[in-house]
Amino acid sequence: MRTIGLLLCGWLLSASCLAAIDPALLKPLASEDSDTKIAAIAALAQAAPEEALPVLKALADNSLALAGERLVIVAGQRAFDAASNSEIKPAPVAAEPIGINNRVRRELSAALAALRLFSNERDVRWQAAQEVTLSADAKMLPLLDKALAAETDPEIKTRLQLAHAQASLGSTDPGVRLDAVRTLGDSSDPRVRQLLIPLTEKRGDNWLEADSAVRAAAGTSIRSIEQRLAWADNLGRAFTGLSLGSILLLAALGLAITYGVMGVINMAHGELLMVGAYSAWAMQSVFRAYLPGALDWYLLAAIPVGFLAAALVGVLMERLVIRHLYGRPLETLLATWGISLFLMQVARTLFGAQNVEVANPVWMAGGIELLPNLMLPWNRIIIVGFSIAVLAAMWAILNLTRLGMFVRAVTQNRPMAGCVGVPTGRVDTLAFGLGAGIAGLGGVALSQIANVGPDMGTGYIVDSFMVVVLGGVGQLAGAVWAALGLGVFTKFLEGWTGAVVAKIVVLVFIIIFIQKRPQGLFALKGRFVES
Amino acid sequence: MVRRNFMKTLSAVAVTAAFGLGSVTALAADTIKVGVLHSLSGTMAISETALKETALMTIAEINKSGGVMGKKLEPVVVDPASNWPLFAEKSRQLLSKDKVAVVFGCWTSVSRKSVLPVFKELNGLLFYPVQYEGEELEKNVFYTGAAPNQQAIPAVEYLMSKDGGEAKRFVLLGTDYVYPRTTNKILRAFLKSKGVADADIMEEYTPFGHSDYQTIIAKIKKFSSEGKKTAVVSTINGDSNVPFYKELGNAGLKATDVPVVAFSVGEEELRGVDAKPLVGHLAAWNYFMSLKNPENEKFVKMYKDWAKKNKLPNAGTVVTNDPMEATFVGIHMWKQAVEKAKSTDTDKVIAAMAGQTFNAPSGYTLKMDETNHHLWKPVFIGEIKADGQFDVVWKTKGPIRAQPWSPFIAGNEKKKDAPEGK
Secondary structure, eight states, X not given: OHHHHHHHHHHTTGGGGSOOOOHHHHGGGGOSOHHHHHHHHHHHHXXXXXXXXXXXXXXXXXXXXXXXXXXXXXXXXXXXXXXXXXXXXXXXXXXXXXXXXXXXXXXXXXXXXXXXXXXXXXXXXXXXXXXXXXXXXXXXXHHHHHHHHHOOOHHHHHHHHHHHHXXXXXXXXXXXXXXXXXXXXXXXXXXXXXXXXXXXXXXTTEEXXXXXXXXXXXXXXXXXXXXXXXXXXXXXXXHHHHHHHHHHHHHHHHHIIIIIITOOOOTTHHHHHHHHXXXXXXXXXXXHHHOGGGGGGHHHHHHHHHHHHHHHHHHHHHHHTGGGGTTOHHHHHHHHHHHHHHHHHHHHHHHOSSOBOOOOOGGGSSEEEEETTEEEEHHHHHHHHHHHHHHHHHHHHHHHSHHHHHHHHHHHOHHHHHHTTOOXXXXXXXXXXXXXXXXXXXXXXXXXXSOBSTTTTHHHHHHHHHHHHHXXXXXXXXXXXXXXXXXXXXXXXXXXXXXXXXXXXXXXXXXXXXXXXXXOSSOOOSTTSOO | XXXXXXXXXXXXXXXXXXXXXXXXXXXXXXXXXXEEEOOSSSTTHHHHHHHHHHHHHHHHHHHHTTOBXXXXXXXXXXXXXXXXXXXHHHHHIIIIISOOSEEEEXXXXXXXXXXXXXXXXXXXXXXXXXXXXXXXXXXXXXXXXXXXXXXXXHHHHHHHSTTTTOOOEEEEEEESSHHHHHHHHHHHHHHHHTTOOGGGEEEEEEOTTOOOOHHHHHHHHHHHTTSSOEEEEEEOOGGGHHHHHHHHHHTTOOTTTSOEEESSOOHHHHTTSOOGGGTTOEEEESOOTTOOSHHHHHHHHHHHHHHHHTTOTTGGGOOOOHHHHHHHHHHHHHHHHHHHHTSOOHHHHHHHHTTOEEEOTTSSEEEBOTTTSBBOBOOEEEEEOTTSOEEEEEEOSSOBOOOSSOTTSTTGGGSOSSOTTO
């Protein structure tokens, strides 16, 4: 019977079965003054831990509002009384949301974490334990003791022990301090190192930490934390390099076909990226209007749409303009530059000069926290994976399909390919369309990390040419190595010299490299190479 | 736009041909020409297009209520295309060919610097509506945006206050050009005067249009974990802000740990970002769209109606921001000054501008300073909300006077707080 009652409670918004909160405790939450608000949060959490949870949660989500004299929790069109948690009908019209600033927000999340430490769900407790670690101090010791005693999950327990150790650093008993310092050696949080460093320092002639055993232990703990931090730092740097490399690759891969393989200097390549990025935006708008439930998956739909849209633009460009200019690189360059300006202006007329908003789907937001100082964002990880997939698909098309064979044949020896019956004109169109389509895919990926606007292409055209030329014209593998190499090189330099100098150094490096080795990293060999 | 201008030229030619030169001057006498000099293409189009729209809207509003001294205003819109030398060329065209009475325009400091010699030579009048680094005071320019002491300094003071999080370490992050460099120079001197050590200040710059902020975010994370409470002061300009804030959100740097206060991020810039991970980060301005007062309600409604009527792109979601308000205020003040001077003559208008007041959408009565050509402005600090609007968490008691010559730059104490030649 009791279980049924509890279930019912849960169903009817659990807290309605709990005792009501004293409105006098709630009132100061609406105060203008941050100090009063913070005091009220602490008082509320202390007086009625269970009942306070929904109220504090509402305050954190900005859904706690003041309607006349009483506090209400607003949920969509409905409103609940904050004190009794019963629904108010009809919902009050003029409810002014209670604003909070960062300071209040910080105190609030600490209070919420402390309350959640006793939740029934493991994940909630795990999250809470992590948050508590951020703010653990001597005041929280009784709470942590209680939580530790109740905790059964070993992982959460370890985490809580760290928090506990952190909180007991200020203890007067050297034994407790020694234990705390030793436990903290297992941490990999840079903030913990910061707490330990004072223990090994002198002020004037006196050690800040009187006990020599604690001092020595602190030194050992700091060293072990630092080792882990340095490792994570380098890993992080390598990852950012890989991520930048994958983006450069996605931007340049289409150009590797149109310029690298076909020899067309396509200045409108950046605008093909733009077409792809706008397709992502268009799909997002379509999903928002017609399939709001599946909005998070608009990006999957954007992949084929981006490919086809950019490929279509590419095919039109080839048929209408570029076809007439094969073998005249200077004219091609000027004509494609004109196309690029034309496409930019078209985008500006259709979508406006402003950048459009492309939101990351929920599954691409946030990241995995490998270590406290190493967080790999999901969008970066997914883009790295996506670029590998696109690369594999392109390799397969060029090497395993009939079209790919024709493309290679035509680029190697056009007259001979024509002689044996390859429709060279159509192959050119398809190959250019393929390159453009892949640029469109790159654009879809870029829409997730960069701006989507009419001018976005200009920022990538230089980088794309850089990658293709550095890698060696006509070589896919070259583009891959060049993109990754440039990515990692730039990121390590940036960490060392700053972004402005890194950009200069990279460009200077490329100038020197091209002078010494004009054929790029990988050069075509054999008799097909034109002299 | 191009076609409309062309038609205008064509009809002007036709009129000249039909009635001779005299009637053209008669026609021109019925209107007062005003120039609008904002980039409608190129990198700055993002921000400046909205200012052009605001200027046209304000001019239309003034015309509807009878114009200036009984004459209608005739806007002359040119597009300097984010190209700094072209700004000078276009302003010369506005002043000597179109003979405009006043020009409203420019956004970046470099474009302002490029048109200055032209305005000085031809004795034109420029209203500049954007917050900037100071260190300039020209007779021919009225600055309706903020000087550093009306934006940057109060923002940093707030970060150091209890409610702002009592920051002790600062990251000064900016785009690499004159405005961020100068602002950061002032801020560094200011922080030093407050006892912040050099080791607790990190200064970082990125090129224009930088889009990969991974390294910088990692650096900020590292810097902030090395001890005292850290805050970031961002003078990143233009569309680099979008990748910066995206990266910030994804890297899990929350406003409660490391707050970022930005001087060039407003409602317009946040339209391109999902604001949910950014809740709590800050911006300092002299106006926010979310301010609640009758003047602002009127202003916001006027702009929304204008956007709908003129079918601006994304007209349903247009926002107003600080430089738009500054443009609006500037045009109205110019109108009042012309009516006071009973002339559009540059020198007479300059004299009449001193001490002009206007009920601005910020909810305060703003005053043009009697001597230094800058507006008295209130300062607001807002926290970003999930819908991309700002929640004001701090404000000055009232408008404060601008200090174009910052006292935190050595040698400025000797400079005169009024333009030369006045």
